[in-house]
Each structure stands twice: as C-alpha cells, then as structure tokens.
Amino acid sequence: MEHIARNTDVDSLREIARQLRIDALKMIHLAGGGHPGGSLSAADLIVSLYFRVMNIRPGEPDWPDRDRFVLSKGHGCPILYATLARLGYFDRAHLDTLRKLGSILQGHPDMKRTPGLDTTTGSLGQGLSIGLGMALMGKLSARPYRVFVMLGCGELDEGQVWEAAMCAAKYKTNNLLAIIDYNQLQLDGTNDEIMPLEPLDDKWRSFGWNAIRIDGHDFEAILEAYAQAAAHEQGPTVIIAKTVKGKGVSFMEDQLDWHGRAPSDKQLESALRELEV
Amino acid sequence: MIADRFAGVERIPTRNAYGQALVELGRVDPRVVVFEADISKSTQTYRFAEAFPDRFFNVGVAEQNMMAAAAGAATCGNIAFVSTYAVFGSMRACEQLRTSVAYPKLNVNVAVSHAGLTAYDDGVTHQAVEDMGIVRTIPNMTVVQPCDGPSTRKTVLAAVEIDGPVYIRLTRIGMPTIYPADFDFEIGRAIRLREGKDVTIVAVGDMVCQALLAADELAAEGIEADVLDMHTIKPLDETALLESAAKTRAVVTAEDHNILNGLGSAVAETLGETLPTPMRRIGLRDTFGESGGYEELLKHFGLSAWHVANAARGVIERKKSASRT
Known part of the structure; x- marks a missing residue:
C-alpha cells in the first residue's frame, strides 16, 4: 500500500491537496454522481488535519487514543476517502468503486464499511453532536484525543447544530474543534439568499465558543488556527474558514451547479488539465 | 364476581x-x-x-x-x-x-x-x-x-x-408486579404466563396484566386462554407465537398503542405468512387518546380486560364457524 509521510511542510501539503483533488474528481466522474464543489472547498482543511495535525495510526484505525474526525457535511466524502486511501487505511483501488453496489465507499460515510471513518454521517446537522459525545467520553476516560468536526455552512441552518454548540460550551469541551467549510453556497443558492448566517463569529462567541476566522485555502493560516485552537483551554473552538466551492477548477469555482453532479468526460479532462500543472 | x-x-x-x-x-x-x-x-x-x-x-x-x-x-x-x-x-x-x-x-x-x-x-x-x-x-x-x-x-x-x-x-x-425478583428472562423470548387450549392472548407492556385479568374472566366461563407476555415486539418470538397459535387456532393481541404497526401488526405479519389464524387486535383504533384517568381511558378506548375477553370470545366464535364450513 502506498503511503505518504505525515508531519509534512506547507509545500508538501499543497501538493498532496492538489493530488487528492484529482483523485476526488476522478472518483466522482467514475461514480457518475457525488459532490465535487464541497469536496474541493474542504480539501485544504482536511489535508492539513490528516497530514499534519491529527494524531492517528492508519495501520490501527481503532486505536482508542486516536484523534477523531467527523465529516458532518458527509456529502464531501470523496475528498475524505481519497485522504484515507492515501494514508493507507485501505487500498486505493477502492476509490474506483465509490457509490457502486458492494463498495466500502458509500455515497455518504458509513463507519462500519470504511476503515478510518470514525462516524456515519450525511444527514446534516448531527455531526457536531456526535463529536460532542466523543469529546465528553475523552474527558471522562482521560484519554488525550481531540475531536475535529467539519460542518458545511448551509448545515448551520439546522437547529441541532446550535443545541450541540450550547452543550459543548456547558461542558467546556476544549478537546472539541469545529471547522466550518464556509464556501457561502448551499444547494439552492447563496447563504445570504437562503438563510443569512452573519455575523457568524459573533453567533459562536455568544454561544460560548472561541471563534477564529481564516482563509481556508491558506495553509499557513490553517495550521496557525489549528495551533491556536489547541492552545485554547477554556472551551471549544470553531474555525470559520472562508473557502471557495469547487476550489482549484476554474469552471467549478463559486458555481452553484457543481454542488452535486459528476463531471462529463470532457469536463473531467479540462479539470485535470488545470490541476495537473 | x-x-x-x-x-x-x-x-x-x-x-x-x-x-x-x-x-x-x-x-x-x-x-x-x-x-x-x-x-x-x-x-x-x-x-x-x-x-x-x-x-x-x-x-x-x-x-x-x-x-x-x-x-x-x-x-x-x-x-x-x-x-x-x-x-x-x-x-x-x-x-x-x-x-x-x-x-x-x-x-x-x-x-x-x-x-x-x-x-x-x-x-x-x-x-x-x-x-x-x-x-x-x-x-x-x-x-x-x-x-x-x-x-x-x-x-x-x-x-x-x-x-x-x-x-x-x-x-x-x-x-x-407479576414476576418474582429473579426469573428466567431473555430479550426476544416470550414468556407463557398461563396455559390454555382455546385462545392465545399475546400482550405487551401494561396490557399484560389486562390480558391476565381477561384470562381469569374467560376461565370462569370455561374458556382456557394461553397468555404470552410478548415483551419484545422486535425481534418477535415467532416460535412461541406459532406454537401457541397452532394449538389454539385463535389469537388476540393487546397493546397500549395504535393497532397499526405495533404488536398486533407484527403478530399478523407472522401468522399471515406462516399460519393464517383468526385474530383480533386490541389497541387504539387509529385514533389519538385524550386526558383522563388511566383505567378510565382503557375502558373508553377499548383496551380494558373486559374488551380483551370480549375479543377472545369473538375470535373463538370465528374459529368455530370456520371449522363448521
């Protein structure tokens, strides 16, 4: 199985993210369905976590002390699957089976099928609660792990997210980090058109969270934010990472259309031309 | 009395x-x-x-x-x-x-x-x-x-x-309290609370005691009911159900729930596929409840022991007329 060294520098992270974007697009193309926009927007944040920040053992996916990752915006799973495969959780050949009958890679994440997945997600709004439960158990058992939950911005419309936010503040779960992939587009339109979210950091702060705003494609800023979050001991932290939906492929960037459809042969070809420079 | x-x-x-x-x-x-x-x-x-x-x-x-x-x-x-x-x-x-x-x-x-x-x-x-x-x-x-x-x-x-x-x-x-402090219990395995050959009463939860009261009422008339405490409605203990139904050929279910999709439905699904048997379901007849006393509500919505016994009489009658034709 192919492995890539972890604890990598910023240039290597950028290079891994470029390669995994290619993997994700090829997977979605072959599957004939999936969500390219949100996979590409989340890529740099996820790569930074898995290849630099998280304490994990790909050869031992059930290691009790591992850091957990919850992809609450489960539809972004192609980029996560590509990440897990690259780390050696499973053979990369599985990537070609995405969404196919019998595959270990379901249309949305199934923890019982895919080695390396910590949770089953895909129904928006539930992931922060799941991560909270994990964080509470980490405190209870005095295990040193941290829990990273990635939410979509449209997902913040769900009331349950704010139930979980209140509860995490109550229990001061400083081992819980929420990351918002803030690409400002949801399925039917922009956040502003469908359900305005601003002032978003004020909302989180008023719920008792430490809030950090960054550019979600600036690797130095991402790593700095993760470090700041780790140093914040009083309670949970949220990173509001401004991203671009479809990032890396010019004709997909900021396009509502690319939320949930597969590229054609031709479109894949032009996307790869841009990414394979 | x-x-x-x-x-x-x-x-x-x-x-x-x-x-x-x-x-x-x-x-x-x-x-x-x-x-x-x-x-x-x-x-x-x-x-x-x-x-x-x-x-x-x-x-x-x-x-x-x-x-x-x-x-x-x-x-x-x-x-x-x-x-x-x-x-x-x-x-x-x-x-x-x-x-x-x-x-x-x-x-x-x-x-x-x-x-x-x-x-x-x-x-x-x-x-x-x-x-x-x-x-x-x-x-x-x-x-x-x-x-x-x-x-x-x-x-x-x-x-x-x-x-x-x-x-x-x-x-x-x-x-x-029906059971002693310690007894044999397994999730998914029904408990026979009473032996009888004439009718099976399958009950769950708070309707188990109504089923036993109904069985006492029937016994006074010479009708012997087999009473099953079907505490687990999923997975249903099909073995216990089929064994009893094969013996009595008449089944009544009793649950404090809508008659749709609960115990009665589970029992009907099993009997229908395996051993079609005359049956009646006791429960709320696809209606909401309302405020009131518990015993009063059981009577009002047709869930009391009297209703269970009456359903048993009815289903036994159907069994008899079926065997006559």
Whole structure:
C-alpha cells in the first residue's frame, strides 16, 4: 500500500491537496454522481488535519487514543476517502468503486464499511453532536484525543447544530474543534439568499465558543488556527474558514451547479488539465 | 364476581424500576453513561445522576442533540442510555436514532417513559401511541416493553448485552408486579404466563396484566386462554407465537398503542405468512387518546380486560364457524 509521510511542510501539503483533488474528481466522474464543489472547498482543511495535525495510526484505525474526525457535511466524502486511501487505511483501488453496489465507499460515510471513518454521517446537522459525545467520553476516560468536526455552512441552518454548540460550551469541551467549510453556497443558492448566517463569529462567541476566522485555502493560516485552537483551554473552538466551492477548477469555482453532479468526460479532462500543472 | 388477582399487589411504574436498574448497572459496568434531556426526575435517571455524576450528561431540552451525542459516546466503546418521553425519543429524535444510532448499529439504548395511555391525564402530547411502530420499522432496532418492575430490571440488564440499540418502553403509571425478583428472562423470548387450549392472548407492556385479568374472566366461563407476555415486539418470538397459535387456532393481541404497526401488526405479519389464524387486535383504533384517568381511558378506548375477553370470545366464535364450513 502506498503511503505518504505525515508531519509534512506547507509545500508538501499543497501538493498532496492538489493530488487528492484529482483523485476526488476522478472518483466522482467514475461514480457518475457525488459532490465535487464541497469536496474541493474542504480539501485544504482536511489535508492539513490528516497530514499534519491529527494524531492517528492508519495501520490501527481503532486505536482508542486516536484523534477523531467527523465529516458532518458527509456529502464531501470523496475528498475524505481519497485522504484515507492515501494514508493507507485501505487500498486505493477502492476509490474506483465509490457509490457502486458492494463498495466500502458509500455515497455518504458509513463507519462500519470504511476503515478510518470514525462516524456515519450525511444527514446534516448531527455531526457536531456526535463529536460532542466523543469529546465528553475523552474527558471522562482521560484519554488525550481531540475531536475535529467539519460542518458545511448551509448545515448551520439546522437547529441541532446550535443545541450541540450550547452543550459543548456547558461542558467546556476544549478537546472539541469545529471547522466550518464556509464556501457561502448551499444547494439552492447563496447563504445570504437562503438563510443569512452573519455575523457568524459573533453567533459562536455568544454561544460560548472561541471563534477564529481564516482563509481556508491558506495553509499557513490553517495550521496557525489549528495551533491556536489547541492552545485554547477554556472551551471549544470553531474555525470559520472562508473557502471557495469547487476550489482549484476554474469552471467549478463559486458555481452553484457543481454542488452535486459528476463531471462529463470532457469536463473531467479540462479539470485535470488545470490541476495537473 | 371474579377475584381481582392484582388486588393488594404492589404496583410500581416501570420507569422507577428502570431508574433503579440503571444504578445497579452503573455499579458493575463502568462503560455505562446516561444522557438526559431535563426530565430526570420523571424518567428516574436522577438516581444514576446522584450515584455517578461524572457519567451523567443533562443536555437540556434538546433531544436531537442528546440522541446523536449518545451515538458519539457509543463509538468510543461506551454503552449509552438515552432517556426522555416516548413521544420525543421515537419522534422528535427519530432521524438521529435512525441514521446516527441504528444505521451504524451503536450501543445506544433508548429508555423512554409515558408509553401510550399510561401518560393518562397529560393528554395526547405526552401519550406515545405510534412509537413502537415507528422504531420497529428501523433496521437494527430491538424493541421491548416490559410489563412490571422485575422484568424491567431484567430488560435493562439484558440490553447492554445486545449488540445495537434497544428501545425500552416504560410506563408513567404503576404496574402490578407479576414476576418474582429473579426469573428466567431473555430479550426476544416470550414468556407463557398461563396455559390454555382455546385462545392465545399475546400482550405487551401494561396490557399484560389486562390480558391476565381477561384470562381469569374467560376461565370462569370455561374458556382456557394461553397468555404470552410478548415483551419484545422486535425481534418477535415467532416460535412461541406459532406454537401457541397452532394449538389454539385463535389469537388476540393487546397493546397500549395504535393497532397499526405495533404488536398486533407484527403478530399478523407472522401468522399471515406462516399460519393464517383468526385474530383480533386490541389497541387504539387509529385514533389519538385524550386526558383522563388511566383505567378510565382503557375502558373508553377499548383496551380494558373486559374488551380483551370480549375479543377472545369473538375470535373463538370465528374459529368455530370456520371449522363448521
């Protein structure tokens, strides 16, 4: 199985993210369905976590002390699957089976099928609660792990997210980090058109969270934010990472259309031309 | 006049037995954690909270967050109990139960009070008459409603041994004690409480005592009922059901629930596919309840022992006319 060294520098992270974007697009193309926009927007944040920040053992996916990752915006799973495969959780050949009958890679994440997945997600709004439960158990058992939950911005419309936010503040779960992939587009339109979210950091702060705003494609800023979050001991932290939906492929960037459809042969070809420079 | 077999028998709400059993479980199993949504004094989880404050999480009036947080806890090797009222556990947090708990088959046990008309004067908002049907339809779920204190204790202790979620339906009101403190109990295995050859009465939860009262009434007329405590409606004990139905050729089901999708439906599905048998279902006839006294509501909605006995007479009559043709 192919492995890539972890604890990598910023240039290597950028290079891994470029390669995994290619993997994700090829997977979605072959599957004939999936969500390219949100996979590409989340890529740099996820790569930074898995290849630099998280304490994990790909050869031992059930290691009790591992850091957990919850992809609450489960539809972004192609980029996560590509990440897990690259780390050696499973053979990369599985990537070609995405969404196919019998595959270990379901249309949305199934923890019982895919080695390396910590949770089953895909129904928006539930992931922060799941991560909270994990964080509470980490405190209870005095295990040193941290829990990273990635939410979509449209997902913040769900009331349950704010139930979980209140509860995490109550229990001061400083081992819980929420990351918002803030690409400002949801399925039917922009956040502003469908359900305005601003002032978003004020909302989180008023719920008792430490809030950090960054550019979600600036690797130095991402790593700095993760470090700041780790140093914040009083309670949970949220990173509001401004991203671009479809990032890396010019004709997909900021396009509502690319939320949930597969590229054609031709479109894949032009996307790869841009990414394979 | 038939003697009331439960006159003078101790009655305890099964939610109380649940609260006590949780503490017992907490002592022997450090993996057990409890999530509560601000009604611990009613669901009785306050007992666990007092004994094990570190393992008790009161998330406030937020059942959806509670259900999914319990799922997260279960992924870490803990065994979670989630408590609220049945209407909220099965409906407010239904999709969290389905997707975050049942789909990954996590060890989250949903123990919920105020089953059916046992919520009596609280009225429809707090009377769950749909819950068993809803949770029974979710794959990987086990669904149990014990009838008294001792069987509730047994259910709670057995639930932690089941791989996957167990829905435990509890009563607000006191239930007469039927079983001794210790007895043979297994989730998924019905208990025959009375032997008879004329009619099978399959009952669940608070209707078990009504079934026994009905059997006493029938016995006075020379009708001998086989009474099954079908505490687990999923997986249904088909062996016990078919064995009894083959013998009596007449079946009555009794549940404090809508007649749709609960015990009666489960029994009809099995009999229909395997051993078509004349049957009648006792339960709410696709209607909401209303406020009132518990016994009063049982009579009003056709769930009293008298109604069960009457259904038994009717189904025996159908069996006879079928054998004549």
